[in-house]
Amino acid sequence: MKLNPSLLTLMVALSAGSAAAAGTPAGTPITNIATASFLDPNDGTTPKESQSNTVTTTVLPKPGFDVNFGTTTVDGNTPVTPVATATSGAGYYPGGYAPTDVVPTTAGTNVDTKYTLVNTGNSVNPVTLAAEISGKSATGTPLTGADLPVVEYYLDLNGNGSIDAGDTKITGPVSIPVDDPLTPGDEGKVTIIQRVKIPSTAPKGSEYFVSPQGTGQQYTAGTTDPAFVEPSTDLQYTYIKIANPSVDITPPADTDPSTLVVTPPVPGLVPGTSGPVSDPKTYPAPSNPPGSPVTTPGTIITVDPASGDQNAYPPADAGTAPDVVTFVSQVTNNGTIPDAIVLIPPTGLPVGTIVTILDGNGNPITPDANGNYPLVGTGPGGTVLPGQSVPFRVVVTYPDPDGTTTPVASIPVTIGVDSGNDTDLTPNTTGTFTVNPPQVLFGDPSGTTADPTLTPIQVVVPGAPTGTSTSPTDSSATFPMTIVNTGTYPESYNIAGSVTVPVIDPVTGAITNQVVPVRYYLADANGNPTGSALTTTPVVVPGTPLQLVAVIDVPANAASTNANGVSAPLPVSQSITGTFSGIVRTDDGANSDKITVGVVNTGTSGIEITKTQTSANIDALPGKDIQYQIVAKNNFNAPVRNFFLTEQSGVVGTGTNAGTTTNLFTYSTYKSVAASANFAGNLLVRFNGAAWQPLATATAPASVTRVDVGVDNNAGAPDGTITSADTVPSTGVITVNFTTTIK
Amino acid sequence: MRSYSHPLLLAGTLLTSAALAQAASPLTLTLAQALVRAVTVDGKATEQLSADPKNVRPGDVLSQMVTARNSGSKALTNVTVRLPVPKGTTYLKPETAMNVAASGAKAEYSIDGGKTYAAAPLKKTITVTENGKSVKKEVEVKPSEYTNVRWTLPQISAGTDLKVGFRVQVN
Numbered sequence: 001m002k003l004n005p006s007l008l009t010l011m012v013a014l015s016a017g018s019a020a021a022a023g024t025p026a027g028t029p030i031t032n033i034a035t036a037s038f039l040d041p042n043d044g045t046t047p048k049e050s051q052s053n054t055v056t057t058t059v060l061p062k063p064g065f066d067v068n069f070g071t072t073t074v075d076g077n078t079p080v081t082p083v084a085t086a087t088s089g090a091g092y093y094p095g096g097y098a099p100t101d102v103v104p105t106t107a108g109t110n111v112d113t114k115y116t117l118v119n120t121g122n123s124v125n126p127v128t129l130a131a132e133i134s135g136k137s138a139t140g141t142p143l144t145g146a147d148l149p150v151v152e153y154y155l156d157l158n159g160n161g162s163i164d165a166g167d168t169k170i171t172g173p174v175s176i177p178v179d180d181p182l183t184p185g186d187e188g189k190v191t192i193i194q195r196v197k198i199p200s201t202a203p204k205g206s207e208y209f210v211s212p213q214g215t216g217q218q219y220t221a222g223t224t225d226p227a228f229v230e231p232s233t234d235l236q237y238t239y240i241k242i243a244n245p246s247v248d249i250t251p252p253a254d255t256d257p258s259t260l261v262v263t264p265p266v267p268g269l270v271p272g273t274s275g276p277v278s279d280p281k282t283y284p285a286p287s288n289p290p291g292s293p294v295t296t297p298g299t300i301i302t303v304d305p306a307s308g309d310q311n312a313y314p315p316a317d318a319g320t321a322p323d324v325v326t327f328v329s330q331v332t333n334n335g336t337i338p339d340a341i342v343l344i345p346p347t348g349l350p351v352g353t354i355v356t357i358l359d360g361n362g363n364p365i366t367p368d369a370n371g372n373y374p375l376v377g378t379g380p381g382g383t384v385l386p387g388q389s390v391p392f393r394v395v396v397t398y399p400d401p402d403g404t405t406t407p408v409a410s411i412p413v414t415i416g417v418d419s420g421n422d423t424d425l426t427p428n429t430t431g432t433f434t435v436n437p438p439q440v441l442f443g444d445p446s447g448t449t450a451d452p453t454l455t456p457i458q459v460v461v462p463g464a465p466t467g468t469s470t471s472p473t474d475s476s477a478t479f480p481m482t483i484v485n486t487g488t489y490p491e492s493y494n495i496a497g498s499v500t501v502p503v504i505d506p507v508t509g510a511i512t513n514q515v516v517p518v519r520y521y522l523a524d525a526n527g528n529p530t531g532s533a534l535t536t537t538p539v540v541v542p543g544t545p546l547q548l549v550a551v552i553d554v555p556a557n558a559a560s561t562n563a564n565g566v567s568a569p570l571p572v573s574q575s576i577t578g579t580f581s582g583i584v585r586t587d588d589g590a591n592s593d594k595i596t597v598g599v600v601n602t603g604t605s606g607i608e609i610t611k612t613q614t615s616a617n618i619d620a621l622p623g624k625d626i627q628y629q630i631v632a633k634n635n636f637n638a639p640v641r642n643f644f645l646t647e648q649s650g651v652v653g654t655g656t657n658a659g660t661t662t663n664l665f666t667y668s669t670y671k672s673v674a675a676s677a678n679f680a681g682n683l684l685v686r687f688n689g690a691a692w693q694p695l696a697t698a699t700a701p702a703s704v705t706r707v708d709v710g711v712d713n714n715a716g717a718p719d720g721t722i723t724s725a726d727t728v729p730s731t732g733v734i735t736v737n738f739t740t741t742i743k
Numbered sequence: 744m745r746s747y748s749h750p751l752l753l754a755g756t757l758l759t760s761a762a763l764a765q766a767a768s769p770l771t772l773t774l775a776q777a778l779v780r781a782v783t784v785d786g787k788a789t790e791q792l793s794a795d796p797k798n799v800r801p802g803d804v805l806s807q808m809v810t811a812r813n814s815g816s817k818a819l820t821n822v823t824v825r826l827p828v829p830k831g832t833t834y835l836k837p838e839t840a841m842n843v844a845a846s847g848a849k850a851e852y853s854i855d856g857g858k859t860y861a862a863a864p865l866k867k868t869i870t871v872t873e874n875g876k877s878v879k880k881e882v883e884v885k886p887s888e889y890t891n892v893r894w895t896l897p898q899i900s901a902g903t904d905l906k907v908g909f910r911v912q913v914n
Contacts, residue, residue: 023801024831041817052772
C-alpha cells in the first residue's frame, strides 16, 4: 500500500523539531523510518519506492531544576558582604538584590526579590522551597532567633517582581512545567518572590543573607534523586543591610543667629583649679527672643568638641529669683540616609529645675506623641539629610544659689537624641549640658565650715606691742576666718575688712574715729598667720575650706570700749567677693566679730597727781602766805567719773595709801583756792564736806579743814554737784592753786 | 472506509509494525537504532552500542543505520536512501560503521525538511544588520541544523547490502 504522499510530507515536517533547552519532554516517542527510491531494474525506468521498518524509542524523564535570580542566571553567590567588582560567585549580587539602609519599622518592613524556578529537565518537577537565612550584627557577631527575619515565598504570576492580589503564598511544592520544544518561549519556569520580613528589632547596621533553596527531582550519575537539595554552592542570596543611623551632638555652628556669627571656638576664661584658665572653645550665652528668659549676664559656656557636652559658669547675681542659662547646640546626621531625628527631654532633674527645649532661633518646638521634640531638616518630610546639622537650644531654669546656705551642686541636663531610622525610642546618643553655679560660705570657723553668725570678741591693750596671736595682752586683735567654696567651680576671693576705732588725741583729748584696716593671712596648721598679707586668696576648690587669720592692730591711743561698767566692743566689718563669680559674702553688722579695747593709762598711774610749791621758801614765815599747785591728770584711755581733788588735814591716805597724814591746815590757815581745767565743765568747790559751790564765787567757812575741787559737767547738763555723772575725760587735767597763810 | 481525519495518528498506527512487505521490491530497507554509550574498558575509552533501546534520556546518543539490501538478481542503480533526523533529536555526524565509502556514495543534507538537498558544506543566506543597514550574508550551515540526510548509492549489486546512517543526540 502506497503511502499517501501527504502523510510522508507530514512525517517529514514532524521530524523537523527545534532543540529544546530542557530536553525532549519525558514520554515523547522518537520514531524514524528510512525510505529509498530506485529504478525498477527490470525496465530501468519505472521509479520504485521502498520503506524500512519503524524504529521507536521513548524518552524517559531526566529531571532537573535550578533556582536563579529573577534577572540573571549567574548563580552560586555566597553569604558575604557585596563586593562591587564581583561579577559572579562570592560578593556578587545582581542589581536590586543588595539593598542598603533598610529601616526597620514597627509596622513591618519587607524586602521582596524575584527568583525564577527553572526546569532544567524534561519532566514536571515539584520543587519545595526553604529559606537559607543567616545574619550578622554590625560588629560581625552572628545573629540568631528573633533577630533573624521571617521569610515567605509567593508566586509571581505576572512576573513583575511584586506580590499582587492573586500572587498566593507558597506553602508546598511548586510544580515547574516542562518546556514545550515546539514553542519559541520557555514554559519550563515559574517566577516567585522571596519576601524577607525585617524584624522591628533588627540591630542597627546588621546584615542579612537570604536565599531560596530548592528541593526537587534531579537526575545525576544515572539515577534520579527525588529529593535533591540545591547545594550551598548553588544558592543565590539576597543581601540586606539594615540602616545604621548615626546622630551626634556637635558644637553649635552659630550660637546666636540674631548677631554676628559667634561660633566656638572662641577663647575665653573659665574657672580652673589654680585660677582662671583659657579654654579655646567657649561662647557667651545667646540672647533669647523678647519675652524669653534671660541668661545671667556674664555666663561663659564651654563646649567639648568630641562629645558636644557643654558646661556653663554663670556668675552670681543680686536677687533670689530663679536663674537661667541658655545653651545652644546642634545635632548632625552622620548617617547615610535622611533621618527623622527627635530630642528626648531630660528626666530626674533636681527639684525646682525646669528645662525647656527650643529650636535654633529660640522658638518653641511642638512635641510629638511620645513627648519628644522633632528637629526639622530640609530632607523629605522634614527629615535631616545626611551630613546636615540642625541647631537647638536648651534653657535651664534653676533655683538661685545665692539665696541658700546649703552647698549647691552642678546641674547636669542630659538630652537624648533618637534616630528615626531604628524602631526603638532609646537615645542613639546624648549630650549633657551642665550648669555650674557658684556659692560660698564665709565667716568664723565652725567645725569644718564657716559660720558668719558667730561673734567672737578679742581683747586688746592699746599701747602694748602688736602681735599675731589671740593673746589678750597685745594691742592686736586676731580672728581665725574660714572660706568654704560651696559652689561648683573653683575661684579665688578678694577679701577686705576694717574696724572704726575711736582714738584720743593725746594733746587735746578729742576723740575721733580712725578706720583701721584688717590684714589677712593664710593660716598654717596651727592656725597662725603665715606668709604675707593678702588681699586676694588663692583659688579655693569646692569643698575644701580655706583657713585665714584676720589681724587688726589697734592704735596706741585707742579709747577704751569697756570702762565705767559699759562695754561697747568695736565691730569688725569683713567681706569677700568671688573673682570669677562676683559673689559677695560678709561678716558684719550684727554678725561682726568684735574688739574690746581695754583700759590702759599712759603715765605712771591712771590719775596722776602732782603737787608743787609755787611760792618761794623764804616766804614760809608765820603770817606769810604760801602757794602751792596741785595738778591732777587722767592718763586713762577712758573717762573717770565722780572725780574731785581733796586737800585736808589729818589722816588722808586710803587704800594703798592708808595711814598717810598731812598737817596742812594744822600749821596754816586756808586763804583761797583757784582752779582750772582743760576740759569743759563748771569748777565747783566745797569746804569741809558741805554743799558744792561754784568755785569762782565760793565762800569759805571760818575754819577750813578740807577743800574739795571738782568739775561739774554732767554730760553737758551741769547740776551743781559732783556725782558719777561728772567725768574727767582722758587727758583731762585739773589744776588747783591753793593759798594758805602760815599761822 | 474510515476517513483518516488525523493523518499523524494514522501514520503512527500504520507504521509501528514491521516493515511493509513489498513482494515485488528487490530493495529491502532495514532501519536499526542503537544507544551509544561511552565506556572505559581495561582503562581505554571506548563505546558500547545497545541495540533497539526502549528508552532514552535527553542527551543520549542514538545511532540510526539503514541497511539497503538488494535481494533481487539484478544490480540496482542510483538508489537514493533517505533518512530524516528524527523529531526530538539533533544530527551529530555520519555513522562510522557505514560501508558505502568505497561504493562512491554521495551524502546530501537538507535543512528545509527534505525539500532541497545539497552536499556539505551547505550554505545559507541570512540577513544581518551591519552599521544600521540590512545586509544579506552567506554563512555555512552547521550540521546540527540538518533536518534530513539522503545518500545516493550509484549501485547496489545483487545480493549485497550497503549501510548508511548517522548519529543523533536526544534533545
